[in-house]
Amino acid sequence: MILIDLIIVLLIGAILAWITGKWNSVLPRIISLAALVVDLFLIIPEVVGAATNQTKWLVDIDLSWIPAFGINLHLALDGLSLMMLLLTFFMGIVSVIISWKEINKRVGFFHFNLLMTLTGVVGVFLSLDLFLFYFFWELMLVPLYFMIGIWGHKNSTAVAYKFFLYTQAGGLLMLISILALYFIHGQTTGVYTFDYLQLIGTKMPASVAFLLMLGFLAAFLVKLPMIPLHTWLTEVYSEAPTAVLLSALLLKTGAYGLFRFVVPLFPFAARSFAPVGMVLGVIAILYGAKLAFAQTDLKRLIAYISVSHVGFILLGIFAFNEIAYQGVVMQMLTQGISTGALLIMAEQLSERLHTRDINQMGGLWEKVPIMGTIGLIFTMASLGLPGFGNFIAELLVLLGVFKTNVTAAVLASLGLVAAAIYSLRILQKVFYGRKSKNWEIHDLSIREKLVAGSMIIIIVGMGLFPKPVLNIAKPVVLKSLNTQNDSAFLKSQESKTKVMAENTCFLKPLNR
Amino acid sequence: MTTYIGLIPAIPFLGFLILGLYGQKMHGKIAGYIGTGAVGISAFLTFMVAARYLNGLPEIKSYTVTLWQWISAGNLNVNISFSLDALSLIFIFVITFVGFLIHMYSIEFMAGDERFSKFFAYMNLFVGSMLVLVLANNMLVLYMGWEGVGLCSYLLIGFWYKEPENGYAARKAFIFTRVGDTAMILGIFLLFLNFGTLNIHQIMQQAPEKWMTGSAIATVTAALLLGGALGKSAQLPLQSWLPDAMAGPSPVSALIHAATMVTAGVYLIARTHILFALAPVVQTAVAVIGAATLLIAGFSALAQHDIKRILAYSTISQIGYMFLALGVGAWSAAVFHFMIHAFFKALLFLGAGAIILALDEEHDIFKMGGLRKKMPVIFITYLVASASLAALPLVTAGFYSKDQILWYSFSSQSGGLWLWIAGIFGAFLTALYSFRMVFITFYGEAKTEPSMKVGKLILIPLVVLAVLSVLGGLVELPQAWGNFRPFSNLLHNVLPATTIHKKEGLEVVFELISATIVLIGVYLAYLFYIKKPWLVKSYEHSRLNEFFYRGWDFDKVYDVLLVKPIVWLAEIDEKDFFNWFNTGVSKVALFGNRVLSLTQNGKLRWYLMSFAIGIALILTYMIYR
Amino acid sequence: MTETDFLSLTPLLIITIAPVVIMLIISIYRKYEIIFGFSLVSLLTAFVSLFIVQPLLPHRIDHLMVFDLYSLFFLGIIFFSAFLIMLLSHDYFKHLEGFREEYFIILFTATLGASLLAVANHFIIFFLGFELLSISLYILIAFQKKKDYPLEAGIKYLILASVSSAFLLFGMALIYTALGTMGFQGIADAISKMGVASPILVIGFGMMMVGIGFKLALAPFHMWTSDVYQGAPAPVSGYIATVSKGGVMAVFIRFFFDIKGFSNQDFFIVISAIAIFSMFVGNLLAIRQQNLKRLLGYSSIANMGYLIIILLIGNNDGARAAIFYMLSYFVTVIGAFGVISLLSTKNREAEKIEDFKGLFWKRPWIAIVLTLSLLSLAGIPLTAGFIAKFYVIFEGVKSGLMLLVFSMIINSVIGLYYYIRVIAVMFSTGEETTKLPSLSIIGNVALTMISISILILGVYPGWLIDMIMKLVAL
Incomplete structure (x- = not known):
């Protein structure tokens, strides 16, 4: 029942925060912090289990919900979802702390929305019933919409629409695929169910599988977001108040979806899509980097960095090997934290300076050395310097991709150079150089230092001791790769794509 | 033993942590003492380790210590582990010992800087990373150190961040080296895919069995690794960041951009020499690049006015010698020159730093002059170092190390006449520019008055390094002079001896030639810059010299070929082309x-x-x- | 007339007797609260009587009316909706000057019309109900003569509805000409025997489509919708959007299922075209609309498009999904109009979107209800609309109506835009000086009922779906 407790705690917290917000503006903050901390502690014991348990689901709950359609309340936890939950709760706590003083209007409703969004995110990470998954997937949009629209900057309402419409369109396409999958499975086996575990390995013609996969991709690639579906992200990042949450969690739900649903449900279709996916990944890395370099709005810049980083996730997913998948898991975690930290920094700067234009900044190190140091650390993390978690992630992804598609790996590695170019530009424009104006700004408060410090510890910890994460991810990674082997009976239909996927190592002729 | 190996890089990191977290609160020079102390402890440990290592020879050639398992994914298993052998021993000796002296120097040099503690924090981080680089026993840990020193280089070049130029120089350095690093990481991928491990020792063992000499895969891999080496060591075509890197404080130039980091490329090639031996094309390319670099940089050094830029081009040129040596298979000669170069070049930078400090940030040698009498200690040490740089025969360490390279560039199996000619011409240029620098700076009439006297903490390192610049060469005498070669004997535990295919007797003849040429160079410098300066007046103002002054316009080429197109691309699409989709809908x-x-x-x-x-x-x- | 006939007619009889009694009460003692209370009780009694009637099913009264689970269920929907609207009308008409008690009389006659449609099994009853409904609506729309638009709207509706009735009647006549029968069963039998449809028959059906399309506000017979929604009193707009459409929908589904109209290729194509056209027209018209009542009018055009899509499946599954969709749409839209009614004052309707600016911060509760309604219209989880839209897409995918499903999805996204636009205004933080009326207990009760219904249908819809599964076995 722990999984349901997680959701219930958040829901109750949300409602309490809203109600108490009418009388007091501190109570909601405390309540939402408490709810998240409780959830974090609820989930921590499972880490031990994850480290030892190699195959099964750690926790599995299956209750009837809408029996007429074969819809169940099926929640389960494995290593991947566990890590995603840890990230979710951690980033949730960070968001609460970061917004402690910054959000001072309508505090109760803000925290209601924050916790509701997290409820949706947690649900997404736990659902093993496709309908339930879709339910949570859509559920997180509305509170997020409110957060962007109400507490955002001046254009936030328009931006919120864009975000909402994009994700909704993707979600509906996914819904069609989910339903089609449901009926195909029902017609072939006679069992009509939305249960993920039963739907894995559904037999269907290759062309149908491909179309269905496209529906899922539509939802996940919008969330990731992949170029050319990324334009909502840049605007949301620049306008949203707690973009932190978005970067860390929302994008992860897309990556998680690819990992959890696209690859296991459509193993062969995914393989035949791999060349396109890789091209898209490379484009995302390079085009994102190029645009990041061009931006003058600090938060937009970070948004494009995020687009560029997400390219690695896409690339890794379509490499179909263990190393790349481990890298993807790492990237999901580390990118959440490093981009999140950069966004926090950007938000702190724009709150203090009332501008996000980096041309107006400059020479700030003198005024805010601690913020500068933290900015330095996270730019270095995001450009993939060894010693930070991001390095491990990008390394594993590139190495995994290198195994299957050398060209893609080489092009993607250009992204490392590009990352240096755009990342250092931030430092140069913001902290180095001459003062462009005599800003009167104060450095980080203890609360902000605490957040930054904990994020640094995590990102460095993951860079130097990534093994626990890799170990927990390992069974999940192997499982999602194994489902491809289990579906071997489809080989005859899919022989063409299979050959293509295996025969990709151009280095073979080079070997003696 | 193994504990000590782990401690050697750990202590500077500890120093970095302490200084990074609490440095702001430290008063006076405490931060400097902590930073220096940390490196000092490492240096001390290095001596202990060295003693034990030498004791253990010849039975035990390397020691390995594994700290923890770093990455394990699929068949990729990487440990954080260090391994000490003769090659890394020499490098850690130079890093900790020279590093210690430079730290000591910095206490006084950086005194009063508002970011005093940060400076030492960065320096300690650098030393730690550099030690990780040379102690790493697998490619990924090496890469971690490799990038770590790049970060420190970036931070320290841009240390005085208020000047935008410094920031740009720092960025340039980082990006240039990053280009090389990216090639290198691809090379590392290839190694992993072919050998299933990243352990350097295992790779080197398997490589000759798995790969044929001259095979495509070996060539590609070696070429990619070379890419990393070129970037870090500022060799053609990635050299142009180093002169700009002089924007950093002088101790930084001494430690990072002369003595240690820029020679990481030399270390890498020496460390993976088996791969390069399997790829003769690439190895030849190393030699040719080295030869070309040393010439190009030599000409540029001759044209500079800024004392630190002269030294920067000189560094590029001297590393060119090391590459030349590596390219002709004279592995230990390259390492030998690295060590000697570390002594005298660090000394030169420290001396230049002391002059600049005393003259209130005056960099232009033509505005100095006559400093001989006003700062005698600096003058003498600087002169010794310049002589060593110019490889003045017999009395300087530089002579022994450089001549070995020149000899091998002709006599070794892959050497040849043209390489030797390039080397010898470079030696001439070196003598010319180093004494041009000395004569203009210290002789003639004084143009700027020193505003202060430098203290002991600056002078002691100068003297120590001066002694080493003279005596350091004695650890390795030319082959023809009897067989006193403890240095290369030590290295032969790791690196193979150079195969020579020319007559051995010729060595003395070649030494005479090079000695003569160096002396001619020194004399000409005397003639041109003291006796009859009007002789070179027209050359100094010629377009050719201007061209050399600008570093052969490499920056312009990059600007046109890369920077401008990228900026253009960025600017035309700043608003993101894909927005048409939204607006369209x-x-x-x-x-x-x-x-x-x-x-x-x-x-x-x-x-x-x-x-x-x-x-x-x-x-x-x-x-x- | 047997005893069973009478018994099964109980609900309709209650609805018929109630207005007569109200007239009597008015003539004796005109008191708003009493009339209101009596009306509520009558409707409740009618609703409860459905459960009494249930054991008698199925029962036919000659060929005119049929009482089965299906018609009972629709009666339930109609009574429930009418009940909610009555609750919401209380505050709205309370302050009206002049005779306001008559409103309830007309409301009952209109409800009776809709109920007749739900039980119709014959063209006579069909037309009777249709006209009863229309005529009552003319009055209801124009009930508030003092305000700007009601009369205009009433006249428009009068003329257009007359035209549509004429078409409907003409269509029925043509069918009778072709087949010689007016009972649904008879028509179905005649058609199945006939083989090739005669042109007269086809024209007849086509003309009936105009009548039905008008009442359901399907494009291109939709033009009146927003004008009338805007002009009519808010509760009446809600009534037009729900009860009136519910009745027509009931008869439409029954008639076309009886004659197997959806298996006819021509009808299929015509109705799909109408459905797709309605969706696009409704949604596109709404995107820049600044008047909430008009906006809901346009939205209803699109929603009816979604609704008849699913009927095209032509089997029980489709009908079930359509009924679920309709029910959730009714609850939702009553919520939206309810909020408008409750926020309207004697002098002005709260219909401009800007009137709602910052509503959430001043009247959180009422804003939440409107938000819930709009989210439900947009099909967001936790609301009835989500399950409804899911159900429709579910059945659409199942039957492979991909073109229709995709156009529904495109339209959902367009629709989302204008629904959240309204929500955004409610949550925006500008200064607003409009005075808002205070809520009465009755209004609160109505809003609570609506919110709970929306949430229950959204979170735990299983029981209702099961119920519909049992009810609808055509």
């Missing part, structure tokens, strides 16, 4: 809305007409389908 929807809104005009006759049209369409379809 919303425009279509709004258009539909406008058209349909025309029908909603509130007039009943229109509504009735739409009834009529509707029924007409339905009936037409149903009847005449």
Whole structure:
């Protein structure tokens, strides 16, 4: 029942925060912090289990919900979802702390929305019933919409629409695929169910599988977001108040979806899509980097960095090997934290300076050395310097991709150079150089230092001791790769794509 | 033993942590003492380790210590582990010992800087990373150190961040080296895919078995690793960042951009020499690049006015010698020159730093002059170092190390006459520019008065390094002079001896030639810059010299070929081309809305007409389908 | 007339007797609260009587009316909706000057019309109900003569509805000409025997489509919708959007299922075209609309498009999904109009979107109800609309109506835009000086009922779906 407790705690917290917000503006903050901390502690014991348990689901709950359609309340936890939950709760706590003083209007409703969004995110990470998954997937949009629209900057309402419409369109396409999958499975086996575990390995013609996969991709690639579906992200990042949450969690739900649903449900279709996916990944890395370099709005810049980083996730997913998948898991975690930290920094700067234009900044190190140091650390993390978690992630992804598609790996590695170019530009424009104006700004408060410090510890910890994460991810990674082997009976239909996927190592002729 | 190996890089990291976290609160020079102390402890440990290592020879050639398992994914298993052998021993000796001296120097040099503690924090981080680089026993840990020193280089070049130029120089350095690093990481991928491990020792063992000499895969891999080496060691075509890197404080130039980091490329090639031996094309390329670099940089050094830029070009040129040595298979000669170069070049930078400090940030040698009498200690040490740089015969360490390279560049199996000619011409240039620098700076009439006297903490390192610049060469005498070669004997535990295919007797002849040429160079410098300066007046103002002054316009080429196109690309699409999708969709929807809104005009006759049209369409379809 | 006939007619009889009694009460003692209370009780009694009637099913009264689970269920929907609207009308009409008690009389006659449609099994009853409904609506729309638009709207509706009735009647006549029968069963039998449809028959059906399309506000017979929604009193707009459409929908589904109209290729194509056209027209017209009542009018055009899509499947599954969709749409849209009614004052309707600016911060509760309604219209989880839209897409995918499903999805996204636009205004933080009326207990009760219904249908819809599964076995 722990999984349901997680959701219930958040829901109750949300409602309490809203109600108490009418009388007091501190109570909601405390309540939402408490709810998240409780959830974090609820989930921590499972880490031990994850480290030892190699195959099964750690926790599995299956209750009837809408029996007429074969819809169940099926929640389960494995290593991947566990890590995603840890990230979710951690980033949730960070968001609460970061917004402690910054959000001072309508505090109760803000925290209601924050916790509701997290409820949706947690649900997404736990659902093993496709309908339930879709339910949570859509559920997180509305509170997020409110957060962007109400507490955002001046254009936030328009931006919120864009975000909402994009994700909704993707979600509906996914819904069609989910339903089609449901009926195909029902017609072939006679069992009509939305249960993920039963739907894995559904037999269907290759062309149908491909179309269905496209529906899922539509939802996940919008969330990731992949170029050319990324334009909502840049605007949301620049306008949203707690973009932190978005970067860390929302994008992860897309990556998680690819990992959890696209690859296991459509193993062969995914393989035949791999060349396109890789091209898209490379484009995302390079085009994102190029645009990041061009931006003058600090938060937009970070948004494009995020687009560029997400390219690695896409690339890794379509490499179909263990190393790349481990890298993807790492990237999901580390990118959440490093981009999140950069966004926090950007938000702190724009709150203090009332501008996000980096041309107006400059020479700030003198005024805010601690913020500068933290900015330095996270730019270095995001450009993939060894010693930070991001390095491990990008390394594993590139190495995994290198195994299957050398060209893609080489092009993607250009992204490392590009990352240096755009990342250092931030430092140069913001902290180095001459003062462009005599800003009167104060450095980080203890609360902000605490957040930054904990994020640094995590990102460095993951860079130097990534093994626990890799170990927990390992069974999940192997499982999602194994489902491809289990579906071997489809080989005859899919022989063409299979050959293509295996025969990709151009280095073979080079070997003696 | 193994504990000590782990501690050697750990202590500077500890120093970095302490200084990074609490440095702001430290008063006076405490931060400097902590930073220096940390490196000092490492240096001390290095001596202990060295003693034990030498004791253990020849039975035990390397020690390995594994700290923890770093990455394990699929068949990729990487440990954080260090391994000490003769090659890394020499490097850690130079890093900790020279590093210690430079730290000591910095206590005084950086005194009063508002970011005093940060400076030492960065320096300690650098030393730690550099030690990780040379102690790493697998490619990934090496890469971690490799990038770590790049970061420190970036931070320290841009240390005085208030000047935008410094920041740009720092960025340039980082990006240039990053280009090389990216090639290198691809090389590391290839190694992993072919050998299934990243352990350097295992790779080197398997490589000759798995790969044929000259095979494509070996060539590609070696070329990619070379890419990393070129970037870090500022060799053609990635050299142009180093002169700009002089924006950093002088101790930084001494430690990072002369003594240690820039020679990481030399270390890498020496460490993976087996791969390079398997790829003769690449190895030849190393030699050719080294030869070309040393010449190009030599000419540029001759044209500079800024004392630190002279030294920067000189560094590029001297590393070119090391590459030349590596390229002809004279592995230990390269390492030998690295060590000696570390002594005298660090000394030169420290001396230059002391001069600049004393003259209130005056960099231009033509505005100095006559400093000989005003700062005698600095003058003498600087002179010794310049002589060592110019490889003045017999009395300087530089002579022994450089001559070995020159000899091998001719005599080794892959060496040849042209390489030797390039080397010897470079030696001439070196003598010319180093004494040009000395004569203009210290002789003639004084143009700027020193505003202060430098203290002991600056002078002691100068003297120590000066002694080493003279005596350091004695650890390795030319082969023809009897067989006193403890240095290369030590290295032969790791690196193979150079195969020579020319007659051994020729060595003395070649030494005489090079000695003569160096002396001619020194004399000409005397002639041109003291005796008859009008002789070179027209050259100094010629376009050719201007061209050399600008570093052969490499920056311009990069600007046109890369920087401008990228900036252009970024600027034309700043708003993100893909936004058309949004605007397009919303425009279509709004258009539909406008058209349909025309029908909603509130007039009943229109509504009735739409009834009529509707029924007409339905009936037409149903009847005449 | 047997005893069973009478018994099964109980609900309709209650609805018929109630207005007569109200007239009597008015003539004796005109008191708003008493009339209101009596009306509520009558409707409740009618609703409860459905459960009494249930054991008698199925029962036919000659060929005119049929009482089965299906018609009972629709009666339930109609009574429930009418009940909610009555609750919401209380505050709205309370302050009206002049005779306001008559409103309830007309409301009952309109409800009776809709109920007749739900039980109709014959063209006579069909037309009777249709006209009863229309005529009552003319009055209801124009009930508030003092305000700007009601009269205009009433006249528009009068003329257009007359035209549509004429078409409907003419269509029925043509069918009778072709087949010689007016009972649904008879028509179905005649058609199945006939083989090739005669042109007269086809024209007849086509003309009936105009009548039905008008009442359901399907494009291109939709033009009146927003004008009338805007002009009519808010509760009446809600009534037009729900009860009136519910009745027509009931008869439409029954008639076309009886004659197997959806298996006819021509009808299929015509109705799909109408459905797709309605969706696009409704949604595109709404995107820049600044008047909430008009906006809901346009939205209803699109929603009816979604609704008849699913009927095209032509089997029980489709009908079930359509009924679920309709029910959730009714609850939702009553919520939206309810909020408008409750926020309207004697002098002005709260219909401009800007009137709602910052509503959430001043009247959180009422804003939440409107938000819930709009989210439900947009099909967001936790609301009835989500399950409804899911159900429709579910059945659409199942039957492979991909073109229709995709156009529904495109339209959902367009629709989302204008629904959240309204929500955004409610949550925006500008200064607003409009005075808002205070809520009465009755209004609160109505809003609570609506919110709970929306949430229950959204979170735990299983029981209702099961119920519909049992009810609808055509």
